[in-house]
Amino acid sequence: MNDKTEEFEKLVELNRDALYRIAYRLAGNRDDAEDLLMEALTEAWESFRHFRLGTDFVRWVATIMTHTFLDWRRKNNHYEFVSLDEPREDDEGAEPIDLPEDSDDPESVAVKRAFWDAANKALNELPPEFKTVVVLVDMEGLSYEEAARALNCPIGTIRSRLHRARILLREKLKDWL
């Protein structure tokens, strides 16, 4: 292993959780998140010489991941949209979720779970360009500027996509708000 490889693998290792989280939120399930990570990290490795040390590795990979995700969805050949009615997982879509400590009350757990399911379904039904903005800004906390850089589009586009996405989500999730 040369220095570059070592450096890359170290950065991946250090940022595992954040990288997986973004992949999962974009892809919507664990299998596709794994594929997305493989694809995006391979690409990241291939252009690692363009990565400047000192810049945010996670945001840099997130940009690549976002493009890979949008690419899949445009081509639609690799990325099969997993609907919640037809789970691809062996465990019938019940992905193990580490619940926060304070959620002992089974009723509130059930309510939360129902919201998460509904929200994930609603997110997956958004046009991919809209979903991406929601994931980056609302879920990952990027600023409009950072999202604009990641998606290579003007800030005004981020602003309007985000709003339209939120309006769609509000409509789909109105029972929960």
Add this chain to the structure above:
Amino acid sequence: MSCQRWSEQLSAWIDGMLTESERRSLEAHLQSCETCRQTVEELRELKDKLQTIPVPSPKPEMWNRVMRHIRYRARRKRLTVVKPATWLAAAASAVLLLGAIALLWQKPTTSSPKEPTINFIVSYHADTVSLGLSDNPLCHLIATAELSEAEGHE
């Protein structure tokens, strides 16, 4: 109806992304508009709730598979970069060797056929290699490097 023009600004307002003047006029509108205030409340709640959606832990051994895949692809890329160049060069040479033999066979009376034939081989060889790989700049680079190396020996 008149609320439509404010709609997009409601989201930006929640995110603190309005300009000073946009913010002032929107806030004036919110003072008097129950509907937009309601929308703002719902959008804010939506944003908060989206952040609570948990991410399940990855499937067992996922990172091992991911890292193995990256290393495999990196290795395969190195192999495919070199292989077609060598393979194409060999194929081109074989084709041209046959061509040269045919040429010699057909025109046994030509005064000195050897020199032009050799030139032809070298240039054709170069063309084939760079043409065949031109869609991949990395391959092109290596092919060019191999050629210049080969040329150095001549």
